Amino acid sequence: MRRGLLCLVVCGGIGLAGCGGEAQPPAAQGQTAGQTPLEATAAEPEVPGVNAVEAAKLPSVQVAVTATPEQVVQTFLDAMKQGDIATKAALLTQKAREETARENFEINPQSAANAQYEVRPAEYLPENPHGAHVTSVWTEAYPDGTITYDVVWVLRRQAEGWRIAGMAIELVPGQPPAFLNFEDAADMAKKYSEAMAASQPPAAEVAAQPIEAAAPGNSRVIER
Numbered sequence: 001m002r003r004g005l006l007c008l009v010v011c012g013g014i015g016l017a018g019c020g021g022e023a024q025p026p027a028a029q030g031q032t033a034g035q036t037p038l039e040a041t042a043a044e045p046e047v048p049g050v051n052a053v054e055a056a057k058l059p060s061v062q063v064a065v066t067a068t069p070e071q072v073v074q075t076f077l078d079a080m081k082q083g084d085i086a087t088k089a090a091l092l093t094q095k096a097r098e099e100t101a102r103e104n105f106e107i108n109p110q111s112a113a114n115a116q117y118e119v120r121p122a123e124y125l126p127e128n129p130h131g132a133h134v135t136s137v138w139t140e141a142y143p144d145g146t147i148t149y150d151v152v153w154v155l156r157r158q159a160e161g162w163r164i165a166g167m168a169i170e171l172v173p174g175q176p177p178a179f180l181n182f183e184d185a186a187d188m189a190k191k192y193s194e195a196m197a198a199s200q201p202p203a204a205e206v207a208a209q210p211i212e213a214a215a216p217g218n219s220r221v222i223e224r
Contacts, residue, residue: 005138005140005149005151005169007110008080008110008112009080009167049085049106049107050085050106050107051097051100051101051104051105051106051107052089052092052096052097052100052101052105052107053089053097053098053101054101055085055086055088055089055090055107056086056089056090056092056097057086058085058086058089059086060079060084060086060087060089060090061075061078061079061084061087061090063075063090063091063161064161065160065161066161067161067162068122068162069122069132069134069153069155069162070119070120070121070122070134072091072134072155072161072162072163072164073119073134073136073153073155073164074119075087075091076088076091076153076164077117077119077136077138079091080111080112080115081111081112081113081115081117082111082113083110083111085107088107089107091163091164092163092164092165092182093156093158093163093164093165093182093183094158094163095165095183096163096164096165096166096182096183099182099183099184099185100182100185102185103185103186103189105185112140114141115138115139115140115141116138116139116141117136117137117138117139118136118137119134119135119136120134120135120136120137121134122134122155123135129157130156130157131154131155131156131157132155132157132162133152133153133154133155134152134153134155135150135151135152135153136150136151136153137149137150137151138151149169149170150169150170150177151167151168151169152167152168152169152177153166153167154166154167154168154179164182165181165182165183166179166180166181166182166183166188167179167180167182168180171191171192171195171198171199172195172198172199175198178191178195179191180192
C-alpha cells in the first residue's frame, strides 16, 4: 500500500484516524523520508496536532488569489516537505477544513525534507469552470531505492482562490487510483480502511507462515 506520501497528506496533513501506527516502507522502518540512516536511529517524538480549522489560523505562506492551480499545489507540496501544518491547512477548501475538524481529525507536523516532486500543467474541467485537476509526481529516497507516487489533486476555485478538495492516488498496488475526498471525512476514512484491509495478506497465508519458516531447508525470511 502507498504509505509514505499518504501519511504526509492524509495522516499528517489531514489527520485521518488510525494512521498513527502506519508502517513505513521496509527500508525506512524508524526513518522518515529525508533522514539519513544515522538520523533515523531514534524515533521522533509524537507531537500533538490541531485540527485544520485551527491550523489555518496560524501564520502561513501567503498565496495570491490569482495563483494558478499548479502554484497552489506546488506551495502545498513545499509545505508537506517542510512539515508546515498551517500552510497545508490554509490550502484546503473551507469545507475540507470544516469537515475534518468536525470529525476531530488532527493535523500533525511531519516533514519529508529530501523528497522531490514535479507538478504538471493543470487540466481545467470543461463542465465545471471552478474545477481543476493537477497531477504531481512525488519521489521519496530510501537506502535501498526510491518510491514514486503519481497523485491527481482535485482543486476548487473559491473566493480566496484555488484550494485543494481531495486527491486520487493508488492505495493498493495494481488497483485503480482511489479518490479521497477531503470534504467527506467519513468516506475518506472508509476508503482508507478498505485499502488497508485489501493490502493485508489473507488469513490463511498468515497462518501458514510459521509452518513455512520452520520447514527443513526453507531459508526464506518471513518479514514481520
